[in-house]
Amino acid sequence: MIPAPFDYVAAESAAHAIELLSQHGDDAKVLAGGHSLLPMMKLRLAAPEVLIDIARVADLAGISVDGDELVIGATTRHADLASSELVRADAPLLAHAASLVGDPQIRHRGTIGGSLAHADPAADLPMALVALGGSVELTSAGGTRLVAADDFFAGFFETALEPGELLTAVRVPRRPGVAWGYQKFVRRANDWAIVGAAAIDGRIALANMGSVPVRARAAEQALADGASAADAARLAADGTSPGEDIHADRAFRQHLARVLTRRALEHIS
Amino acid sequence: MQVELTVNGEQRSDDVEPRLLLVHYLREVCGLRAANIGCDTTSCGACTVLLNGESVKSCTVLAAQATGQDVVTAEGLAAAGELHPVQAAFRAEHGLQCGFCTPGMVMAAVSLLRENPSPTEEQVREGLEGNLCRCTGYHNIIRAVLAASGQAEVTA
Ligand SMILES: Cc1cc2nc3c(=O)[nH]c(=O)nc-3n(C[C@H](O)[C@H](O)[C@H](O)COP(=O)(O)OP(=O)(O)OC[C@H]3O[C@@H](n4cnc5c(N)ncnc54)[C@H](O)[C@@H]3O)c2cc1C
Numbered sequence: 313m314i315p316a317p318f319d320y321v322a323a324e325s326a327a328h329a330i331e332l333l334s335q336h337g338d339d340a341k342v343l344a345g346g347h348s349l350l351p352m353m354k355l356r357l358a359a360p361e362v363l364i365d366i367a368r369v370a371d372l373a374g375i376s377v378d379g380d381e382l383v384i385g386a387t388t389r390h391a392d393l394a395s396s397e398l399v400r401a402d403a404p405l406l407a408h409a410a411s412l413v414g415d416p417q418i419r420h421r422g423t424i425g426g427s428l429a430h431a432d433p434a435a436d437l438p439m440a441l442v443a444l445g446g447s448v449e450l451t452s453a454g455g456t457r458l459v460a461a462d463d464f465f466a467g468f469f470e471t472a473l474e475p476g477e478l479l480t481a482v483r484v485p486r487r488p489g490v491a492w493g494y495q496k497f498v499r500r501a502n503d504w505a506i507v508g509a510a511a512i513d514g515r516i517a518l519a520n521m522g523s524v525p526v527r528a529r530a531a532e533q534a535l536a537d538g539a540s541a542a543d544a545a546r547l548a549a550d551g552t553s554p555g556e557d558i559h560a561d562r563a564f565r566q567h568l569a570r571v572l573t574r575r576a577l578e579h580i581s
Numbered sequence: 582m583q584v585e586l587t588v589n590g591e592q593r594s595d596d597v598e599p600r601l602l603l604v605h606y607l608r609e610v611c612g613l614r615a616a617n618i619g620c621d622t623t624s625c626g627a628c629t630v631l632l633n634g635e636s637v638k639s640c641t642v643l644a645a646q647a648t649g650q651d652v653v654t655a656e657g658l659a660a661a662g663e664l665h666p667v668q669a670a671f672r673a674e675h676g677l678q679c680g681f682c683t684p685g686m687v688m689a690a691v692s693l694l695r696e697n698p699s700p701t702e703e704q705v706r707e708g709l710e711g712n713l714c715r716c717t718g719y720h721n722i723i724r725a726v727l728a729a730s731g732q733a734e735v736t737a
């Protein structure tokens with residue numbers, strides 16, 4: 313399968329990428345690891361006229377500490393997140409989530425920015441970011457705005473990214489030593505979650521239980537009110553409306569959400 | 582567009598279409614046929630090559646994305662005419678039958694052993710998660726990678 317023809321431009325800096333984005337408008341797409349975009353282009357589900365490659369832009373990569381947050385450049389790859397001493401110490405849930413994405417080859421290419429911008433509700437890093445209560449930096453010619461993970465995911469494969477905006481960095485609170493739980497239910501190697509659950513500090517996020525990564529609010533409330541892990545987890549699917557596919561129908565997904573939430577919470581206690 | 586990259590140690594410069602996939606570039610422009618196209622959907626790993634020393638699925642990388650970088654295919658492993666320790670172990674342990682998955686398996690194993698020179702059996706199984714073999718049942722492949730592990734030359 314071969315993508316439709318396009319023009320390719322390698323951005324030299326974040327500012328250059330943003331300039332190219334505003335210059336080409338809707339015809340252009342950002343290319344990071346290409347592990348969501350290229351498969352779609354090969355299937356001709358996407359046919360951008362211009363690709364702006366940001367993968368080799370130095371000022372978009374790297375992981376640093378800013379006060380009580382980790383700042384992770386958009387083009388940081390899954391493999392780098394999973395092996396980073398800093399992330400493993402300060403946001404181990406995120407490092408673990410990255411280590412479960414696809415397979416080693418996919419983790420050598422895919423990036424955190426690409427995964428979040430793609431906004432697949434079944435994906436690992438969007439769920440992890442919602443559980444962690446992180447945020448994303450969105451930068452355009454007009455400046456940078458910070459959007460909380462809870463507000464970033466707008467719908468099925470839709471985000472708060474506006475035309476001309478580049479996701480430049482991801483911020484997650486540093487929580488060394490805080491217990492967390494992460495559960496991903498899959499049937500095949502290198503696959504997305506049929507359902508996933510991630511929990512830390514009273515927050516619970518679910519993957520593939522709706523059009524965006526969702527919070528299990530009823531279960532969170534029960535925990536806050538002093539319920540046991542098992543009792544809180546019984547409420548994990550309340551208010552969710554997961555889709556159905558060959559892997560699972562709605563009732564099975566809701567069952568999985570309860571079981572995986574219980575396991576994630578029990579891992580904490 | 583012009584791509585400039587190193588393939589198996591050789592500096593190359595080729596005029597390609599931006600949409601040319603790395604696997605097609607390697608097979609058709611460079612004439613290197615080790616990387617196979619199995620699924621064409623990032624699943625089977627038959628197209629695995631090393632990009633800057635790390636395993637990638639070349640059916641899901643543009644040649645353009647490899648600009649300025651270093652690509653190694655299975656042909657480049659035995660460049661000196663002597664089998665790479667991972668290749669030798671696949672032969673000694675009967676890690677292949679039809680051989681279609683083998684170049685990808687070997688490249689994935691080389692990358693795995695660079696990151697973790699002495700993996701456990703479980704780590705080898707997980708490390709080869711991105712590679713499918715329809716013939717061997719995997720046992721001899723795992724045995725080959727374990728046999729090659731811990732050898733000093735493997736990480737070279
Ligand atoms: C076989 C297979 C299995 C997979 N399994 C999993 C899995 O188990 N779990 C999981 O979470 N994911 C999985 N993935 C997806 C993988 O994680 C992708 O790498 C990721 O979703 C996209 O990241 P990327 O860097 O490759 O983005 P790209 O494909 O380059 O881009 C994806 C989208 O985001 C946009 N974009 C990219 N970067 C930016 C930016 N900085 N600012 C604004 N827009 C941007 C692009 O324009 C495009 O629309 C799998 C992929 C494959 C092919």
Ligand code: FES
Pocket residue numbers: 617618619620621622623624625626627628629638639640641
């Ligand atoms: S052909 Fe590339 S992964 Fe199967």
Ligand code: FES
Pocket residue numbers: 676677678679680681682683713714715716717
């Ligand atoms: S040896 Fe035939 S597919 Fe692996």
